[in-house]
Amino acid sequence: MHLHRYEKYWLYFGIGTLIVFLSVLGVGAFAMGQYPPSHDAVVDPLNVSETPPFDDPGLVQIDDQTYVANIVAMTFGYRPNVIEVPAGATVIFEVTSEDVIHSFTIPGTNVNMMVTPGHVNQARHTFTEPGSYLVLCNEYCGAGHHYMQMTIEVIEQ
Amino acid sequence: MIAKVKAGTEVNPSDAKLSMAYIYVAFTAFLIGAIAGVVQGLQRAGFIDLPAGINYYQVLTAHGLLLALVFTTYFIFAFLNAGMSKTLGAFPDKYRKTGWIGFLVLTLGTVLTTIMVLLNEGTVLYTFYAPLQAHPLFYLGLTLFVVGTWVAGGALLAHYFNWKRENPGQLTPLFGFMTVATILLWIVATIGVAATVLLQLLPWSLGISERVNVLLSRTLFWYFGHPLVYFWLLPAYMAWYIVIPKIIGGRLFSDSLARLAFILFLLLSIPVGFHHQLMEAGISPFWKYIQTVLTFAVVVPSLLTAFSIFATFEITGRAKGATGLFSWWKKLPWNDVRFFAPFIAMLTFIPAGAGGIINASHQMNAVVHNTLWVVGHFHLTVGTTVLLTFFGISYWLIPVLTGRRLTPSVNRLGMIQTILWAVGMFFMSGAMHLLGLLGAPRRTAFTTYQDHPTALQWLEGMFANQATMSIGGVILFIAALLMIYNVIQLAFLAPKEQTEFPIGEVSSDASKTPPLLENWKLWVALAVALILVAYTVPLMDMIQNAPPGSPPFRPW
Numbered sequence: 001m002h003l004h005r006y007e008k009y010w011l012y013f014g015i016g017t018l019i020v021f022l023s024v025l026g027v028g029a030f031a032m033g034q035y036p037p038s039h040d041a042v043v044d045p046l047n048v049s050e051t052p053p054f055d056d057p058g059l060v061q062i063d064d065q066t067y068v069a070n071i072v073a074m075t076f077g078y079r080p081n082v083i084e085v086p087a088g089a090t091v092i093f094e095v096t097s098e099d100v101i102h103s104f105t106i107p108g109t110n111v112n113m114m115v116t117p118g119h120v121n122q123a124r125h126t127f128t129e130p131g132s133y134l135v136l137c138n139e140y141c142g143a144g145h146h147y148m149q150m151t152i153e154v155i156e157q
Numbered sequence: 158m159i160a161k162v163k164a165g166t167e168v169n170p171s172d173a174k175l176s177m178a179y180i181y182v183a184f185t186a187f188l189i190g191a192i193a194g195v196v197q198g199l200q201r202a203g204f205i206d207l208p209a210g211i212n213y214y215q216v217l218t219a220h221g222l223l224l225a226l227v228f229t230t231y232f233i234f235a236f237l238n239a240g241m242s243k244t245l246g247a248f249p250d251k252y253r254k255t256g257w258i259g260f261l262v263l264t265l266g267t268v269l270t271t272i273m274v275l276l277n278e279g280t281v282l283y284t285f286y287a288p289l290q291a292h293p294l295f296y297l298g299l300t301l302f303v304v305g306t307w308v309a310g311g312a313l314l315a316h317y318f319n320w321k322r323e324n325p326g327q328l329t330p331l332f333g334f335m336t337v338a339t340i341l342l343w344i345v346a347t348i349g350v351a352a353t354v355l356l357q358l359l360p361w362s363l364g365i366s367e368r369v370n371v372l373l374s375r376t377l378f379w380y381f382g383h384p385l386v387y388f389w390l391l392p393a394y395m396a397w398y399i400v401i402p403k404i405i406g407g408r409l410f411s412d413s414l415a416r417l418a419f420i421l422f423l424l425l426s427i428p429v430g431f432h433h434q435l436m437e438a439g440i441s442p443f444w445k446y447i448q449t450v451l452t453f454a455v456v457v458p459s460l461l462t463a464f465s466i467f468a469t470f471e472i473t474g475r476a477k478g479a480t481g482l483f484s485w486w487k488k489l490p491w492n493d494v495r496f497f498a499p500f501i502a503m504l505t506f507i508p509a510g511a512g513g514i515i516n517a518s519h520q521m522n523a524v525v526h527n528t529l530w531v532v533g534h535f536h537l538t539v540g541t542t543v544l545l546t547f548f549g550i551s552y553w554l555i556p557v558l559t560g561r562r563l564t565p566s567v568n569r570l571g572m573i574q575t576i577l578w579a580v581g582m583f584f585m586s587g588a589m590h591l592l593g594l595l596g597a598p599r600r601t602a603f604t605t606y607q608d609h610p611t612a613l614q615w616l617e618g619m620f621a622n623q624a625t626m627s628i629g630g631v632i633l634f635i636a637a638l639l640m641i642y643n644v645i646q647l648a649f650l651a652p653k654e655q656t657e658f659p660i661g662e663v664s665s666d667a668s669k670t671p672p673l674l675e676n677w678k679l680w681v682a683l684a685v686a687l688i689l690v691a692y693t694v695p696l697m698d699m700i701q702n703a704p705p706g707s708p709p710f711r712p713w
Contacts, residue, residue, distance in 0.1 A: 002413075002668040003414075004411075004468070006464075007414075007461075007464050007468075010460060010464050011457070011460060011461070011464075014456060014457065014460040015457060018453050018454070018456055018457075021453065021514070021518070022449070022450055022453055025446070025449065025518055025519040025520065025521075026446060026519075028519070028520055029442055029446060029519055029520065030442075030446075034520050035442040035520070036435045036436055036442060036445060036519060036520055036522065036523060037436055037437070037438065037523075038437075038438060038439075038440060038441055038442045038445065039438045040438065040439060040441070040702065041438075042439075042702065042703070042704035043704060044704065044705040045704065045705065045707050046705070046708070075710070075712045076712075099288070099707075099710050099712070100286075100288050100289050100707075100710045100712065101286050101288075101289075101371065101375075103436075103527060105527070105596070105598065107595065107596020107597070107611050108595075108596055108611065110523045110524065111523075112436060112523045112524070112526050112527070113436045113437070113438075113523075114434075114436045114437035114438070114527075116371050116372055116375070116437055116438060116439070117288060117371055117704075117707045118371060118372070118703070118704030118705065118706070118707065119372065119437070119438035119439050119704060120438065121437065121438040122438075132609070132610070133611075134606055134609045134611040134612060136598055136606060136612075137598075138526075138527040138528065138598035138599065138600075138601070139286075139527055139600075140214060140282050140286075140289075140600045140601075141289075141712065142214075142289070142710075142711075142712025142713045143212060143214065143712060143713040144712070145214070145600075145601060145602070146601045146602040146603070146604035147604065149606045149607070149609070151609070
């Protein structure tokens with residue numbers, strides 16, 4: 001099939017740009033470990049409150065600067081609904097739902113993940129600045145969806 | 158203005174009736190959906206409270222379903238049906254009858270679903286994610302909707318393949334070719350949503366099965382949900398490729414490139430659903446990345462289209478005597494709404510497409526996922542690129558079908574309508590994009606999250622403010638009412654006269670189209686192979702490593 005000369009240049013430029021974009025994303029993911037949240041742990045959504053660690057949700061310190069936050073999302077809130085971490089701490093969030101689909105989203109950070117019932121999703125973030133961080137649900141979960149929130153209080157050491 | 162046709166009709170009158178039936182339903186849904194849209198926009202900014210216990214999410218469900226699904230689908234079938242009758246000849250009686258059966262099943266499904274939404278029995282938004290559970294009749298309505306489109310699409314396919322049999326060795330008309338690509342894409346894609354509704358959600362809502370595999374249902378939904386946007390876009394591309402060259406008094410740049418672009422859309426728009434699921438558990442990053450690559454590949458046919466269309470503009474302008482680098486620009490018919498509305502649509506597609514690349518990016522999606530940014534993107538692509546093109550089509554299609562003419566006053570109102578739409582969308586979608594970058598969520602009623610400072614800044618910005626969004630919505634609503642007025646003029650009140658159905662001819666120096674492009678068996682087989690590559694392993698994984706399923710919830 002005949003392609004006009006200018007059209008060829010246009011397509012070379014376009015396809016070349018795509019290859020660059022995809023390479024950046026691919027190197028970021030597979031060489032530097034910047035994956036989107038894709039955890040594969042599962043849990044029975046009806047027995048979340050009896051299944052460790054979600055029977056006792058909250059913050060667990062695992063080393064000097066690292067914490068795991070086990071959080072349960074439900075209509076229309078999170079358990080617990082406030083956690084306190086020292087500035088500079090890295091928090092690994094492990095979140096599951098005991099009913100419908102929610103999200104766990106901290107505006108202003110890269111923590112933004114879907115919480116589907118039956119799965120435990122995971123994201124991590126290092127809180128360098130002290131302050132009150134809002135966590136909200138950005139997946140419609142019913143009539144009280146817009147009330148669903150919690151806060152992360154990052155306090156000066 | 159368009160050439161007047163002296164004798165005979167452009168579209169067989171019996172076929173025109175079916176197309177007009179689609180048009181009536183389309184614009185009725187458009188009006189109700191637009192009312193739901195403006196009400197919801199005002200609530201979201203905190204300007205009004207919804208009266209009579211109406212739930213914000215109920216109005217949101219109605220807005221999404223009526224505009225994104227009902228208006229688009231009905232309009233597309235009106236356009237395809239009329240264009241097939243024009244380019245391939247009148248439908249034989251049996252196919253026309255099949256077309257009507259499709260219309261009736263589709264409409265039964267639409268009415269049933271709309272009633273359940275209005276009764277607050279289907280407040281599950283337009284994505285109906287399990288384990289939110291709607292009334293069984295809501296799912297039944299959706300099923301009838303899909304089956305109706307299959308029957309109606311079957312009539313279009315039958316007409317095309319019948320023509321092909323009767324004219325062996327001939328190149329099929331471009332309009333028919335593109336219609337077949339569009340309908341095939343739709344049928345292959347809707348198999349996913351039909352599977353989740355029929356095998357998962359309907360039995361579960363009737364109590365036959367107790368629990369549902371949530372991740373599987375989401376995956377089947379998005380297997381359909383992304384190609385759905387190409388089902389909206391391809392008819393707009395058809396108008397750009399075939400109709401616009403005629404309206405500006407030129408010829409189509411290249412027949413074979415147009416066909417190649419449509420084949421690429423058929424191949425590449427289906428195996429990409431994971432880019433809507435980048436932020437969720439249970440799918441490995443590797444498979445998410447594979448589908449990101451395939452998503453990006455869809456840019457290639459869009460680039461082909463952009464080149465082809467602007468080449469047509471330039472060649473036409475030069476043929477009309479333009480010289481110099483850009484003076485052909487002035488030779489385009491800027492005062493003709495049939496050109497102006499689709500042109501604004503094309504222009505909008507440039508930022509809209511760029512935003513799409515951001516949404517589909519493996520990790521970058523975390524910044525914008527489920528924020529107002531996505532809603533802004535959606536209103537640029539579907540709400541402007543597709544809709545303004547469809548409005549542009551309406552300005553000649555309705556007169557063709559009703560035997561009336563586009564009067565200068567409706568043309569002028571159409572220009573105003575287009576400008577209002579663009580301005581309204583600039584404010585609404587612009588504010589949505591910025592608010593999304595600041596983290597404001599989508600699909601959320603008015604809230605300040607207990608006056609948290611992060612949420613309050615969404616109400617305080619100069620431009621990035623939920624009030625700006627809502628003002629844009631009001632301008633859009635005025636434009637929508639003007640459109641309804643124009644449609645009524647063209648359907649019932651404009652003077653009687655035959656109007657020409659504009660079908661562009663291929664440029665005389667374009668090369669011959671290779672017959673390979675019309676080998677549908679090959680393209681469908683390739684499409685299926687790509688789908689199997691992209692989905693087999695992750696789907697098996699979702700079934701084998703599934704958590705215990707979910708019972709139903711109705712938290713509204």
